[in-house]
Amino acid sequence: MPTLIAVAHGTRSPAGQAQIRDLVARVAARRPGLDVRLAYVDVQEPKVAEVVAAVPDAVVVPLLLSAGYHVRVDIAEAVAGTGIPVTRPLGPDDVLLDSLLKHLPPADAVVLAAAGSSDPAWRADVESVARLLSEKLEMPTVGHHLPRPPRVGGGDGTPPDRGRAGLSTGIGDDFRHVRDADRPVDAGSTARGGARVGAGFVSDHGRQAGPSAHGGQRVGASLGGDRGGQAGPSAGRGGRVGSVPGCSNNVRVAYVSGPGERVPDVVADLRRAGARRVAVAAYFLADGLFYRRLHQAGADAVTAPLCLDPAVTDLVLSRYEQAALTTTRRRL
Structure with a gap:
């Protein structure tokens, strides 16, 4: 073998x-x-x-x-x-697409965020994921509210940091929701x-x-082994996405580095266009500097790194x- x-x-x-x-x-x-x-x-x-x-x-x-x-x-x-x-x-693969879909919360607009590269083949792959994501997301509801995430502390048992916006992240091989997305993940x-x-x-x-x-x-x-951890309350499969002017199918591609639009700029643009709730679909396999920058981009939610999904x-x-x-x- x-x-x-x-x-x-x-x-x-x-x-x-x-x-x-x-x-x-x-x-x-x-x-x-x-x-x-x-x-x-x-x-x-x-x-x-x-x-x-x-x-x-x-x-x-x-x-x-x-x-x-x-x-x-x-x-x-x-x-x-x-x-x-x-x-x-x-990637790209339907398994990863399904993972993004089932962990996206309801939102008015979605940003597919990737690391960034000048390589044309790499960028074409990311854009193909964005197209498929937009096709599979349900579109009819405008301004659907995100559910409030449960109060969960850090991986070391510390209490949640009060006063921060609720953001979705992942620790271990299940998906949990923490209120302080900037806290280093102690995994x-x-x-x-x-x-x-x-x-x-x-x-x-x-x-x-x-x-x-x-x-x-x-x-x-x-x-x-796969403990089969399920997503929290905000992780319903195929979160509904509302109609936002200037957002083609309500999924925009943005990058942390390299050529192309930056994630914070796209989030801000979507808000100016009328999106009250913006979710970031993180096309990242694991935690790292670029992934953590997504939590500083001004979105309401960020999906966890893809490798945490047992699939x-x-x-x-x-x-x-x-x-x-x-x-x-x-x-x-």
């Missing part, structure tokens, strides 16, 4: 690092006996080329949301000449240097996830199994 090499972008956010490790641990837990490794294209170690060199029989699954530069260049160069197949990235420890993630997996304060290892992070199947576990395995089956048939 080929090794599954899950390749993430990489982040300096301890919460984002923990979320990606948890996603990969859930994948390993679903397939006992499957060797699952974690590698990165940027920021974190080990890099994908190092892991590919250590595991000759493998399938690479990019934990990325579009077929941009990292897929076409970084990962392609890492596997060049090895015969190791690379699957499609996780686990920082893995460094290609740590093996096994029984020694601990949380908080930058401790190692396990002994140092070369050739990728080996993920123990005993770690984690993404199945998406990763689906990508792997399709490629592994194709590779086995070719060998026969």
Whole structure:
């Protein structure tokens, strides 16, 4: 059985690092006996080329949301000449679209927010998601009020910060609602240097996830599983979207960086056009600097990082199994 090499972008956010490790641990837990490794294209170690060199029989699954530069260049160069197949990235995909839909609250207008890139293929993928999102959202209600989120404290048990606007975010592998979206998400420890993630997996304060290892992070199947956490009260599938002048199908695309409109500018523009409730559909896999900026954009709600949805576990395995089956048939 080929090794599954899950390749993430990489982040300096301890919460984002923990979320990606948890996603990969859930994948390993679903397939006992499957060797699952974690590698990165940027920021974190080990890099994908190092892991590919250590595991000759493998399938690479990019934990990325579009077929941009990292897929076409970084990962392609890492596997060049090895015969190791690379699957499609996780996005765009109906699984991710459904996740956005079911966690969007009712709103007058929706902003699909992405990191940003000058890569035309990457931008085309994001725009295609926006088109599909606008097609699937229900449109007839104007000014539908967001439900009030429950009062939930931080991940460390601290009480909620009174006086802040209610914003939707995610901690762990379920979706919760917190009132202070700027509070750092304390979701686990920082893995460094290609740590093996096994029984020694601990949380908080930058401790190692396990002994140092070369050739990728080996993920123990005993770690984690899909607890099936459901969205809070504001997470009804397909939140209704009202009609706002100047907003095509009421879904606008905006970016945190790179070319294109910025998220705060689009939110402000929608409010000037008459939107009382603006929701941000976050096209981000995990927590990080760019994701957290969405909570400062002036919207009423921001969906949680996509990797927190248990359905993404199945998406990763689906990508792997399709490629592994194709590779086995070719060998026969």
